[in-house]
Every structure is written in C-alpha cells, then in structure tokens.
Amino acid sequence: MIRESASSTGQGHDKGVLIDCDVHNALPSIEVLYPHLSDHWRDYIVERGVGNLEPNYYPAGAPLSARPGAVPPSGGPPGSDLDLLRGQLLDSWDVEYAILNCLYGVQLVHNEDWAAAMARAVNDWQVAEWLDKEPRLRASIVVPTQNPEMAAEEIERLGDHPGFVQALLLVRTEMPLGKRHYWPIYEVAERHNLVIGIHAGGSPGNPITPVGWPSHYLEDYVSLAQAFQSQLVSLVSEGVFAKFPGLRAVLIEGGFTWLPSLMWRFDKNWKGLRGEVAWVDRLPSEIIHEHVRLTIQPVDEPPNQEYLLQTMEQIGSEEMLLFSTDYPHWHFDEREDALPVELPPELERKILVENARALYGI
Amino acid sequence: MVERVAQREARKKTKTSFIDCDIHNIVPSVDVLEPYLPARWRKHVETFGMRQHHGFASGIPYPKASPGGGSRVDAWPPSGLPPGADLDFMREQHLDVQNIEYGILNCLYPKVGELLNEELGAALARATNDWQIVEWLEKEPRLRASIVVPYENAEFSAAEIDRVADHPAFVQVVLLPRTKEPLGKRRYWKIYEAAERHGLPIGIHFAGLGGNPITSSGWPSFYIEDHTVMAQAFQSQVISLVYEGIFERFPDLRVVLMEGGFAWLPSLMWRLDKHWKRLREEVPFLKRPPSEYIRKHMWATTQPMEEPTNPKHLLQVIEHLGSDDMLMFSTDYPHWDYDNPDRAFPVRLPDALKRKIFSENARALYRFEGETRVSG
Numbered sequence: 001m002i003r004e005s006a007s008s009t010g011q012g013h014d015k016g017v018l019i020d021c022d023v024h025n026a027l028p029s030i031e032v033l034y035p036h037l038s039d040h041w042r043d044y045i046v047e048r049g050v051g052n053l054e055p056n057y058y059p060a061g062a063p064l065s066a067r068p069g070a071v072p073p074s075g076g077p078p079g080s081d082l083d084l085l086r087g088q089l090l091d092s093w094d095v096e097y098a099i100l101n102c103l104y105g106v107q108l109v110h111n112e113d114w115a116a117a118m119a120r121a122v123n124d125w126q127v128a129e130w131l132d133k134e135p136r137l138r139a140s141i142v143v144p145t146q147n148p149e150m151a152a153e154e155i156e157r158l159g160d161h162p163g164f165v166q167a168l169l170l171v172r173t174e175m176p177l178g179k180r181h182y183w184p185i186y187e188v189a190e191r192h193n194l195v196i197g198i199h200a201g202g203s204p205g206n207p208i209t210p211v212g213w214p215s216h217y218l219e220d221y222v223s224l225a226q227a228f229q230s231q232l233v234s235l236v237s238e239g240v241f242a243k244f245p246g247l248r249a250v251l252i253e254g255g256f257t258w259l260p261s262l263m264w265r266f267d268k269n270w271k272g273l274r275g276e277v278a279w280v281d282r283l284p285s286e287i288i289h290e291h292v293r294l295t296i297q298p299v300d301e302p303p304n305q306e307y308l309l310q311t312m313e314q315i316g317s318e319e320m321l322l323f324s325t326d327y328p329h330w331h332f333d334e335r336e337d338a339l340p341v342e343l344p345p346e347l348e349r350k351i352l353v354e355n356a357r358a359l360y361g362i
Numbered sequence: 363m364v365e366r367v368a369q370r371e372a373r374k375k376t377k378t379s380f381i382d383c384d385i386h387n388i389v390p391s392v393d394v395l396e397p398y399l400p401a402r403w404r405k406h407v408e409t410f411g412m413r414q415h416h417g418f419a420s421g422i423p424y425p426k427a428s429p430g431g432g433s434r435v436d437a438w439p440p441s442g443l444p445p446g447a448d449l450d451f452m453r454e455q456h457l458d459v460q461n462i463e464y465g466i467l468n469c470l471y472p473k474v475g476e477l478l479n480e481e482l483g484a485a486l487a488r489a490t491n492d493w494q495i496v497e498w499l500e501k502e503p504r505l506r507a508s509i510v511v512p513y514e515n516a517e518f519s520a521a522e523i524d525r526v527a528d529h530p531a532f533v534q535v536v537l538l539p540r541t542k543e544p545l546g547k548r549r550y551w552k553i554y555e556a557a558e559r560h561g562l563p564i565g566i567h568f569a570g571l572g573g574n575p576i577t578s579s580g581w582p583s584f585y586i587e588d589h590t591v592m593a594q595a596f597q598s599q600v601i602s603l604v605y606e607g608i609f610e611r612f613p614d615l616r617v618v619l620m621e622g623g624f625a626w627l628p629s630l631m632w633r634l635d636k637h638w639k640r641l642r643e644e645v646p647f648l649k650r651p652p653s654e655y656i657r658k659h660m661w662a663t664t665q666p667m668e669e670p671t672n673p674k675h676l677l678q679v680i681e682h683l684g685s686d687d688m689l690m691f692s693t694d695y696p697h698w699d700y701d702n703p704d705r706a707f708p709v710r711l712p713d714a715l716k717r718k719i720f721s722e723n724a725r726a727l728y729r730f731e732g733e734t735r736v737s738g
Contacts, residue, residue, distance in 0.1 A: 172578050172579055173580070175579060204579075206578055207574050209598035210572065210574055210595040211539065211540060211602070212541065212542055212543035212544055213544075214601070216606075218637060218644050221637055225629075226598055229591065230576070230587075233582070234577070234579070234582055234583075237582070238583060255633060257633070258626055258629045258633075260670065263671075264625060264668055265623055265625070265626075265666075266590050269589055270586065272699065273586040300632040303632075303684075307628070307682050310678045311629070311682075314672075314678070316671060331636075331640070
C-alpha cells in the first residue's frame, strides 16, 4: 500500500516519498523533432508525408492506454504534457524522481540511418523539453537498436549528461539480447555507469509468441511476460554479465511474479546442462539477483495478498523490485493499489525508494 | 557408478502403484512402419527424406544433453534398439520395477506435425498409430497411448482421430507446443471438435523446433535456452486457448500440458485475469475470469519437477494453483531428465494430495477403471 507520507515510517526522507521508475513521455507530434533533425531528415519526413512514428503498443482507445484524466486538454497524446504530468503524478504523489521511458517508434523502422537520426532527435528533444525544465525528471537514452554500433555512439554522445541514467532497449528485438551482436551497447553503457532498461514493446518482425502471431491486443500485451523471460535467459546464458560485470539491467513493465518459477527452471537446467555454457559459472538465479531489477507495474496480482507476499519472498532478494506507476497507462484504480499488498516497512521503503537510488545512483 | 545405481534402482520396487502420464515409445526407423505405410510414401521418404523447417537432413540445431533424443544412459536396450523402442526392456526397466498401473505413451518420433509436407505427415501419423496398436497396445495391457496427428492440418488430424478413436487404448490426442500459429486460432478447431466428439483430451507435449523462433526475439544459441524457454511456448498456448475462447466454444474439451512445468501457471493465471479485467471488451465471448477456464479445463504433468531453492515453496505454488485436481505425475521415461516417483518431489506431500497427483487426477481425466490404493 502506498501511504500518504513515508515520513510516517520514521525513516523520514525530506525530499519525497518515492522514485517512479517507469513514466512515459510522448511526443505531441512529429514536428517537435524538426528543430533537432538535419535538413535531410526533416525533408525526408515532410516530402514523404510521414505522419508520425507512434507505435501500436497502447491503442489510443483501449482502457489500458490512458488512466482517467491523462489525455491533455491541449489534445496531444497521454504523456505529452509536462504540466499535466506534474499535476497528476510528480506533485500529487510526492515523487522525488521519475524516470522517463519514451516509447516513440524509433526501433521499428528498417532504415538504420533514419533510426539513428530519430533517436538523436528524440533525445535532444527530451533534454530541451523535459530534463531542462523539470529537475525531478531523469530519462532513458533512446537508441537505434537496429544497429548496435550506432546505438553505442548515441550512448557515448549522451552518457555524461546527468539527466540520462539509463539506455533504453525494447524487449522485442531482432535477435536475443544476449547475443554478441548487442555487446557494443553493453560495453559503452557499463563504461558510463548507465543501466540497461529493457521495456515492453518493439516489433522487429518476429512474432510475439514462439507459436506465431496472436489475434488480440490482450494476448499481445499479456505475452510480453514471455518475451521478458526469454531475454533474461539469453542475457545470462550468453554470459553478458560475466563479460560486463558492472552491467545492470532493469526489466520494465513486464511483470515480476513469473520470476521465481523461471529461476527454478533455469537453475535446474543449468545443473544438468552447464557444460554447454561454461562461462555461466554459478547458479543463474545468483547472477539474476546480482544484475537484474524489475519494475512492479503492472502487478499481476493474485486473488489474495498472502500469495503475493509469498511470491515476493520466493524471489529470494529484497533488492530487486523497483516502484513504478507506468504513467499514463492505466493498471490500478486507487493510489493505494499501486503497491497492492501491505509490506513490512523496511521492504516497502526499499521498493519505493532505496532500490532505485542504489541502482541509478540518484 | 551409473550401472550400480541402475541395479540398485531395479531391486527396489516402488511400494505404491501409480499412473505414469508420460512415457515415450519411438519408431526406431521408418522401416518398422513398412506394413502400415503405403509404398508411395515409403519411396518418398527414401527419395526426399522428412523435411522440416530447420535445415538439417537428420540432425537438429540444438544437440541435446545425451544421445538417443536425450535419453538416460542406462536406457539403451541390450537388443540394440534405441531407447523407447523395445517393449520388453521398457517392461523390465520401467513398468515392472516402478509398479505402474497405467502408462501413457506419447510417441514423439517421427514428428508427424512438424513435417513440411502435410500429406506425408498424415500418412506417417496413420502408420505410426497402427504400429502403436499392434506393437504396443495389444501386447501390453498396462499401456495406453496418444493418437499422433499432423496437427498443422486440422482436417487430416480430425480424420485420423475419427479413424482410431474408438480403440479403447487411445486415450488422448498429442500435439507439440511449437505450432505455426497459436493453438486457439480457428485453423485448429476441427481437431478440438473431433477430440471433444470422442471424449479425448488434447495433450500438448514438450518438443519440436517449429517454424517460429522460440523467443519473440529470434533464435537463441544454446540447448539450455531452448529447453528453458520451452515453458514460454506452453504459456503462449495457454494464453491463446483461453483468450480465443476455446473453452466456451468447446465446453467439454480438456487439455493436458505435458513436460512444460507448472510453477509458472499461478503467475500466468493472475496475469490473464488482471489484464482481462481491463481489456475484456476485446474478447466479449469470455464469460468468466480466465483462471476459471484453466482450473476447469487444464491439467499439467509434473516432470520435469519444479525444484525451488527452498523446497517448501513448491507447496506454496501448488496452493497458488487453486486446485488439487490439476497435477498428474509423469516420469518421462526414458529421457535424461526422468523423474523417479519416490524422489521427484523435493518436499513431502500431504497424503490426499499425493494420491491425487500420482493416480486419482489421471484416473478421473482419462476415465481409467480401478481404484487408487491407499499409500503404503
């Protein structure tokens, strides 16, 4: 349960009560990027009549896509108005820091150069319109995952900017994220002490399920949990955390209740099959405990609170869960449901603030 | 060492009989199907082979943990046949020593559903089922079997189910989880119509390489990944079957998840319920929370046993399922990750639950005769 003030826990923190690790800022329109694009790419967009690159992850009319009141009076998409974000979230929830994950469809285009130009423009727009204007905000660097060398360049370009705390990947990629193909991204992120955030989304051509394309948006959204599980297995099996021991990854908006069962299966298989992956030199669950974090919303909550507490205990670490609202998406009705279980105060404080502070160094 | 363990195992007969819901017999080579396979298809196999999505003529892209399709090293019969191809040795090593009341055969080779040529798949399915009747079911009264079908073609599959379903030893239809499309899609419905018509459960069994990558981000590098994330393929099928409304459209259909794990099922049920509440208007044909369909229409076999770091968490997971009627014990004989009935559970089960998992749930699902004896 989110209490009105964490100072009531006796560990009063004067600057705020929580760090929100998943907030979405949206572009009001593609035109806002024009000041940040070269003539070539601006002309490319205008001459071809590119309306926008909004992805279809959150259908405009679907109830999940916008909580009540999240559509700005100005008419842009939910998450496109900083003042509304302040009013609906930063001020009213007493947020110390909020981390922006901008989900513009940069990763979906097939032209790597265009993707790189759009990523640069989105990041420069984030600096000008969000980070420079609101000190409580931090942001993730949008990268052209299509080309890991270009992605690394973009991280290099912005890695020292204090407003960026993370590089943003999407959970659906062309190849499993553990593959060497993506290692340039991890090398530069580790060097700049940036977290790798892996967020729900992406659609590079592979079906969301191992058995083809489902019919419904509902299936697609629920299946993201399977996408996250596969990526986690890949990152560990390929030895990414052995190669980059300082690297940490956050799984964002993919649920967390599946984690215990995945770790058990992975550990068991490792005992029988470890000879195939010699660089995985300890239990996969130990590597996951050390290097991986997960945001909490949406919480796939069970029919009773006790089961959720048991599941959190099964995770085997109190350091892994990070509070998030997933603003402006609509997963919970009441503020207290953002953390839908009564936790011991110390654990609650870790989830609301301390785990994120330790991870992001903010 | 391995031999000594095997000898010790063989001397120690399990006290209480049980129903083994997953045993593998295999067709050792297409030659044994000669009496059942038309010459036209025998010649086809000789000339063109059995082509699948992956590019290998006979191998597979992810070599398994051991030879013989990933078999126990002690499961190679003295006869020289491959593991799972010798009934006498199966009796000696498994059925007799483990005191098995009924054992359900899932014949995974040849993979009739994964062949690119569906006509060949249909011919091989017919031949394999006829071979199962003659070589296994008529020779061993403890055995029951699943009907193999070329499941990517629902018409062929339904015809095969209709052809052999009246044989009393066929108790199930078996599919692999790595289908071309999610199993809730309309292209598979004729299979469910036929299964429902004959009162047969649909079993979805671990295996297969499919045409789609096993992750939503393409092909992983290692067998440990392929094996670990096969659970996600099962999860995807559960999502599709439930959200496409299969259990509203086929109210008597029952589905068994075999060798795909079960500890993930509570979490998936919570997630299915949670997002259905917000987005239900997209699937108006669902009348109840998704988890209710799962508890009523789905079962899961236990091997490979879930092994939490803290064994007590396994009892929590079973409680989280919200039903004691869904789990059924299986050994997966003769494969490398075989579960021994005396040792598989890392924690002591309450007696009533143990009887259900080891016998009663399967007896009720498959409508087997007999009574479960009280645990010794």
